[in-house]
Amino acid sequence: MAFDSVREFMEALDKSRDIVRIKEEVDWELEAGAINRRCYETQGPAVLFENIRDYPGHRILGGSLGTYRRVAIALGLDPDTPIPAIHQEYEQREQHPIKPVVVDSGPCKENVLMGEDVDLSLFPAPMIHDGDGGRYLGTWDIVVTNDPETGWTNWGMYRFMINTRRTLSGDPSPISHLALVFREKYLPKKKPMPMALVIGADPLCHMVATGGYGIDVDEADFAGALRGEPVELVKCETSDLLVPAHAEIVVEAEILPDGIAPEGPFGEYPGYRTGIARTGVLCQVKAITYRNSPILTMISLGVPVDDASVAAALTAGISMKRRLERHGIPVTAVYAPPEGVTHLVIIGVRSGGTEMARRIRDVFLARRVMVNKIIVVDEDVDVYDVGKVLHAFAVKCHPVNGIIVEEVPAGKANMLTPCYSYEERKIMKGGIDVFDCTWPVEWPRETLPIRSSFDCIYPKEIRDKVLQRWGQYGLK
Ligand SMILES: Cc1cc2nc3c(=O)[nH]c(=O)nc-3n(C[C@H](O)[C@H](O)[C@H](O)COP(=O)(O)O)c2cc1C
Ligand SMILES: [Mn+2]
Structure with a gap:
């Protein structure tokens, strides 16, 4: 039932006509971001850019979960499933976490760049909005980190931009789980924290990375829950971190305890460029592995409705409900x-x-x-x-x-x-x-005032009669 990869998911989007594959050459500088953004604002499709200026053989996918239809498809439901039913299904599946399984290898290892070969400029990181601080490789991503003491593996969606050929900078907020573990387990020992920036995994993996799960909770188990089967993970080349085996691109890096780098600004999720900080964490890239003809997933984040606001409606709504119940x-x-x-x-x-x-x-x-x-x-x-x-x-x-x-x-x-x-x-x-x-x-x-609605202000026998005779009146 579940899709193993973003490629399988795209085939389903093809069938339901929820994706357009763009063969025209598109510029990574603003053009791809602007197209993706306008699609959100016109209730348009996901877009696969197949011909990117300067990057033959590379592709960019924008807006994979930008509508409830696409979320329904990712969950294996009918694309026209009503919103409340999608929420109920999501909430119900999340009650049964499924642990991931570790496999020996996977498509994400088709190409491996190590040592001197590591070069972020080989990938078509888009300049998404005018005025962004740089080219963002990680927007619709999954950032994998690990708590060295408890073994907790966290997945969070945090943006990362290219700083130099071999460094990234990012802006995990102080309350993010990445920042928490970094602050408590790595910084005091002045140790670099291994991380993996995963791009282009199965859409439900990205979805859970946006969700506010608890401390010590592995988001991967909830990706399994939503999929109804375990996620397949494979070990990184330069650390013990495990990443989705079918991912398109995996950037293996270390967050440095003693460095900062320019980061942002960026068009933020409330729909405005509101961020104030202009520096972020600095990450040294150790290796990059990727599929042949890799697909870089992105989001031209901005005014709703887009992938971020749909995902947040689902994940935040459900976690707030649980918290209120508690x-x-x-x-x-x-x-x-x-x-x-x-x-x-x-x-x-x-x-x-x-x-x-x-x-x-x-x-x-x-x-x-x-x-x-x-x-x-x-x-x-x-x-x-x-x-x-x-x-x-x-x-x-x-x-x-x-x-x-x-x-x-x-x-x-x-x-x-x-x-x-x-x-x-x-x-x-x-x-x-x-x-x-x-x-x-x-x-x-x-x-209490009586509501003047069909259901509330008429006696049952009248409602029954009217409903029963509805067709006879010539009404549909
Ligand atoms: C497109 C997108 C980009 C995001 N970028 C960031 C970011 O740069 N920093 C951050 O702290 N949270 C960001 N978030 C929100 C986090 O993904 C969210 O808070 C998530 O719960 C983080 O995982 P954690 O709870 O394991 O820390 C982003 C969310 C989306 C949908
Ligand atoms: Mn978390």
């Missing part, structure tokens, strides 16, 4: 619509009211606060139906009592949120609002 919130459903780029989240609850809204706020305040707007609705409002949520917000959120406003102190807010001032982003200060769109619990139930 804190005893009677949550029925959580949806972080892609258009809200995880800055806005909609939460359905079995029992609402101001106290519940405060409890929800406190769950979010307990950690770094990446979300800044939370909409809480009663369980009879479908969280996936943004029009219905807007209706609830318009008429059920009291303009004085229904809004909880809270400042988020320095060091805890999202440094990429566009509405924060430059100074706020710099010190990571911000805020969070909860919009309580539920009926106050203290209102006697018999005084």
